[in-house]
Structures are given as structure tokens and as C-alpha cells.
Amino acid sequence: MSVIESLTLMLALVYLASLNYWSGKKWGALATILLTASAVATSLYWPLALGFILALTFAAILHKFAPASLKGEVKINTLRQTSQHILALSLFLVAIQYTINTLLLKQGITPWLTRPDVVDAFLPIAGGIELKAIISLNLWDQTHPAAAVMLAAVLLTGLICKRAFCGWSCPLGLAGEYLYALRKRVISAELAPPAWLDWPLRMLKYLLLLALCYIVIGMPTQAIPYYLQGNYHKIADVKMALFFVTPGIITLICFGAILALAAWRRQGFCRYLCPYGALLGVLSFASPLKIRRNPQHCLIEAKGMKCDKCTRACPANIVVHTQTTVRSDECQACMRCVAACPKSPALGFALKSGQRVSHKGLLALILLVLFALPLLAYLNGFWHSQTPDYIRMELIPIIERIGH
Ligand code: SF4
Ligand code: SF4
The missing domain is CATH 3.30.70.20 (Alpha-Beta Plaits)
Structure with a gap:
């Protein structure tokens, strides 16, 4: 786990403790802090300890200069936007770190910056196959374990609190909001499609989801171990990164269409194309909240x-x-x-009983699922990729020839 991952994780858990404390759940706050402190102590991992100390210091500074934000006693929209921006900033730093790490590997230099494992969250198909391997074969993939952990965490948020992941955490949703706001400055008219077109467009994301599910469900169980040991899986993250960094003409046209969609209609990408949104949309029917x-x-x-x-x-x-x-x-x-x-x-x-969850409570739920689960996985040795740098170095030059 890299420094930026450790710091984000500790900030989230310390803030979760703070939200509990100031909402009167003192035992919840105490349990969160004690469990986090013991996790840090048992891990014997300095970035987590540093993250914990920095998060506590940051909380103390907030308590002195902006106590309302520490207590979550800010307006709903402010709390949501702050959470989205902090997570987006963390992912931005993670992306820079990952790029440096991969460029060094490409040049045959042993990286001085750790590969942030959370980038595996962008491998949902691999995550799905890994979850299938765990369920059907009790096989725990050691190449991209964070992909399974993050997929499970995001799915859990859908089951508990609808598509709160999309609304409170997803950086793509936030980017879409900015694009839409920018477009509205230039063309102020609302350009939403008519209702008869909106519904079929919304179904597109479910078709994409079906295609992705077909890949995961359609893979024969006995083929999974070979896939997980194969070179394609080992280098899947770099393939994904190259797809974004060195796009071909078709990819560029698709990117342009996605950006235009996000600018054209508010939440256009989430509403019409995002398969993650579709998956969470299906799960959200089961959400009690x-x-x-x-x-x-x-x-x-x-x-x-x-x-x-x-x-x-x-x-x-x-x-x-x-x-x-x-x-x-x-x-x-x-x-x-x-x-x-x-x-x-x-x-x-x-809840159906009428029991309400405030915006602070909702954020606390999201933080608990999205951050406690990865910490637990890390402590149990199921987070960090076990693929050594030298193997990645060997595979990167021949990446174009590696297929699945
Ligand atoms: S109905 Fe759902 S998506 Fe619409 S404003 Fe309320 S919480 Fe947000
Ligand atoms: S819930 Fe009722 S009172 Fe509140 S904004 Fe909607 S219509 Fe108005």
C-alpha cells in the first residue's frame, strides 16, 4: 500500500470516527479509533503509521480552525462535494504515482515509487473473475487482489445505500458535473432528450453490463486458474493504462463521444453508458435505504x-x-x-420503518465500506500485488503481443 493510499485510508477512518463521535455514537468512535490503531500497530507498516499520525494531526487542526467541517455539520451539498473532491484528488495523485512507476518499469529501471494497488479498482472484469474464483474455487488471486476487494466494496455500497458510490465518491461523476456546468455556461439551454428516447438510451448501460457479465460468467470455472496465472492478467493494468494514454483513432472518437455526452446531458455518462452505474442500479433495488x-x-x-x-x-x-x-x-x-x-x-x-440516515450518517456508511474493507484485506495479505517488478519489466516490452 503506497503512502497516498495509506494517507487517504487513514484520513477516511479518522473522519469516520469523528462523525461517529460528534453524532453521539461515542462507542462507535472509540471502536473505530481503537481498531484503526491496532490495525496500524499490527501491520508494522510505516506509511500506515505516518498516515494515521497525519490524519490525527489534520483532525486536530480542523477541530481548532473549522470545527463544523470536522463534525460534518455542514450543508448536505457541501459535505458531498468535499468528499467527492478529496477522493478525486487522492485518485489523481495515485494516477501520477502509477504513471511514474510504469514509465520506470518501461525503461527497465526498478521503480523508486511503489505501485499503488488501488489502480486495480479500474479492472472490474478482472475483479469479477477473481470474485468468481473465490466463490467457486476458493482461489484467492495474488496478481490483482485489490480489484476483487474494491469491486466487493463498491457492490456492498449498492446493497446498503443505493448508488451512493456514484453520488458521493465516483471521480467520473464529478468530472461529468464540471463538463456539464461548462457546457451550460456556453449553451444555457437544457438539452435533455425526450422521454421516448431517454428510456432506450438508459438501457444502453445495461447492455454493456450484460456484455461484461457474459465475459465473467461465461468463463468456464476450470479455465479461471489458467487465466489468473497468465501473462495477460499479470499485465492487465498496464494494458488498461495504455488504452487511455495511447488511444487509437476509434478510442479517441469514443472518448470524444463520452465527453460530449457528459456535457450534453447532466450525468449523461452515468445515466446512459456506465456499466458500474448499471450494476449498482440493479443492486440498489435491494437497498433498505x-x-x-x-x-x-x-x-x-x-x-x-x-x-x-x-x-x-x-x-x-x-x-x-x-x-x-x-x-x-x-x-x-x-x-x-x-x-x-x-x-x-x-x-x-x-429505512421503511421511517428511521432516517442523515447526510453525515450516509457518508459514514460509505467511508466504512470503502475503506475498512481494503484495510482488512491488506492486513490479511490480500491487497498488494505479488507480481514482482522484474516480471512486469519483462512483459511491458512485449505487451502488444500478449493476448488472453
Ligand atoms: S431522488 Fe435521488 S438522485 Fe434525485 S436528488 Fe434525490 S437523492 Fe439525488
Ligand atoms: S417533499 Fe414535499 S415539501 Fe419537500 S420539496 Fe418535495 S414536495 Fe416540497
């Missing part, structure tokens, strides 16, 4: 007023003000509708 409207408090039924502020705030075009429960697979649990509601008891992210 959903946006729920309470007609007893909503201004429409309670006061006979006209109100649709929740609907107008929704970036996914979900008609919230006429439903009691938002079940839509497009709901990213972003809570913009909750932030826009003038009557706070009327709308919330809640």
Missing part, C-alpha cells in the same frame, strides 16, 4: 400547497414530489432533493 417522502409533513398534502422543489433539485430527473418512496435505479442518493426540501421532516434517506 431509499429517499422517502412523508405526506403527513410534505407541503403538498399537509398544507395543500404547490411544491416540487425536491423534483427540481434532482439531477436524475426523478419526479420525487409525487412518490412516497423513490425506487428509481437512477437515484444516486445524492440527497440534493433532501437539501432542497423546505420542510425537513417531509423528505429523507430512510
Whole structure:
């Protein structure tokens, strides 16, 4: 685990403890800090210890100069955007570190910068095959273990809190928001497609998901060990990186189309093309937490007023003000509708029983799943790739000839 991964992980867990503490869950806070401290101590790994110390220092500084942000007592949209930007910054630094590491390997130089294993999160097919290997063969891949860990963590967020991963963590979603805002500055008109076209377009991402599932499910179980030991799997991350860094003309056209889509329609990529979003959308039907409207408090039924502020705030075009429960697979649990509601008891992210989860609680859930699971995996030796640098060095020059 690299320094930037360790620091991000420790910042997330210390912040999780802080959210627990200031929400009155003192035992939860104590357990989080004690478990994190013991994980750091048992790992005997200096980047984790450094990350822990820095995270505690940062928390102390926030407590002195910006206590509201440490307590999560900021507006819903501020908390969500801050979380998105910090995670995006961390991934940006990870991408730089990975690029340097790979360039050094390409030149035959033993890297002085560790390969950040979290980049394997961008290998969802490999992650799916690895999860299948664990379930069907009890075979734990040691080439890209972080791919399975991150896929499992993201899927778990879908089961627990709908597409909150998309709304609160995904850097692509954030980039899409910026592109859309930029386009709106130039052409202010809303360019959403008509409803008859919107639905078939939304189904595109499910077709892509089906194609990816076909690769994973269609691979015969007995072939999995050979795939996981093969050179293609060993170098899959570099192949993926080359795909982005040295794109061909077709790839460039596809990238251009994706960027245009994101700029054209708010959340266009998430809504129409992202297979991860499709997978989380399917899982989100099982999520016990959903946006729920309470007609007893909503201004429409309670006061006979006209109100649709929740609907107008929704970036996914979900008609919230006429439903009691938002079940839509497009709901990213972003809570913009909750932030826009003038009557706070009327709308919330809640269980069927009515028990609500605040924006702080939702962020705490996301941090717990996305960061505690990788830490646990790391402590159990299932995070760091065991492929030695010399093998990667040997494979990179012949990468074009390596197929699966
Ligand atoms: S319904 Fe609410 S939480 Fe869901 S996407 Fe729309 S604004 Fe976000
Ligand atoms: S914004 Fe609140 S009060 Fe208005 S319709 Fe939506 S839930 Fe009801």
C-alpha cells in the first residue's frame, strides 16, 4: 500500500470516527479509533503509521480552525462535494504515482515509487473473475487482489445505500458535473432528450453490463486458474493504462463521444453508458435505504400547497414530489432533493420503518465500506500485488503481443 493510499485510508477512518463521535455514537468512535490503531500497530507498516499520525494531526487542526467541517455539520451539498473532491484528488495523485512507476518499469529501471494497488479498482472484469474464483474455487488471486476487494466494496455500497458510490465518491461523476456546468455556461439551454428516447438510451448501460457479465460468467470455472496465472492478467493494468494514454483513432472518437455526452446531458455518462452505474442500479433495488417522502409533513398534502422543489433539485430527473418512496435505479442518493426540501421532516434517506440516515450518517456508511474493507484485506495479505517488478519489466516490452 503506497503512502497516498495509506494517507487517504487513514484520513477516511479518522473522519469516520469523528462523525461517529460528534453524532453521539461515542462507542462507535472509540471502536473505530481503537481498531484503526491496532490495525496500524499490527501491520508494522510505516506509511500506515505516518498516515494515521497525519490524519490525527489534520483532525486536530480542523477541530481548532473549522470545527463544523470536522463534525460534518455542514450543508448536505457541501459535505458531498468535499468528499467527492478529496477522493478525486487522492485518485489523481495515485494516477501520477502509477504513471511514474510504469514509465520506470518501461525503461527497465526498478521503480523508486511503489505501485499503488488501488489502480486495480479500474479492472472490474478482472475483479469479477477473481470474485468468481473465490466463490467457486476458493482461489484467492495474488496478481490483482485489490480489484476483487474494491469491486466487493463498491457492490456492498449498492446493497446498503443505493448508488451512493456514484453520488458521493465516483471521480467520473464529478468530472461529468464540471463538463456539464461548462457546457451550460456556453449553451444555457437544457438539452435533455425526450422521454421516448431517454428510456432506450438508459438501457444502453445495461447492455454493456450484460456484455461484461457474459465475459465473467461465461468463463468456464476450470479455465479461471489458467487465466489468473497468465501473462495477460499479470499485465492487465498496464494494458488498461495504455488504452487511455495511447488511444487509437476509434478510442479517441469514443472518448470524444463520452465527453460530449457528459456535457450534453447532466450525468449523461452515468445515466446512459456506465456499466458500474448499471450494476449498482440493479443492486440498489435491494437497498433498505431509499429517499422517502412523508405526506403527513410534505407541503403538498399537509398544507395543500404547490411544491416540487425536491423534483427540481434532482439531477436524475426523478419526479420525487409525487412518490412516497423513490425506487428509481437512477437515484444516486445524492440527497440534493433532501437539501432542497423546505420542510425537513417531509423528505429523507430512510429505512421503511421511517428511521432516517442523515447526510453525515450516509457518508459514514460509505467511508466504512470503502475503506475498512481494503484495510482488512491488506492486513490479511490480500491487497498488494505479488507480481514482482522484474516480471512486469519483462512483459511491458512485449505487451502488444500478449493476448488472453
Ligand atoms: S431522488 Fe434525490 S437523492 Fe435521488 S438522485 Fe434525485 S436528488 Fe439525488
Ligand atoms: S420539496 Fe419537500 S415539501 Fe416540497 S414536495 Fe418535495 S417533499 Fe414535499
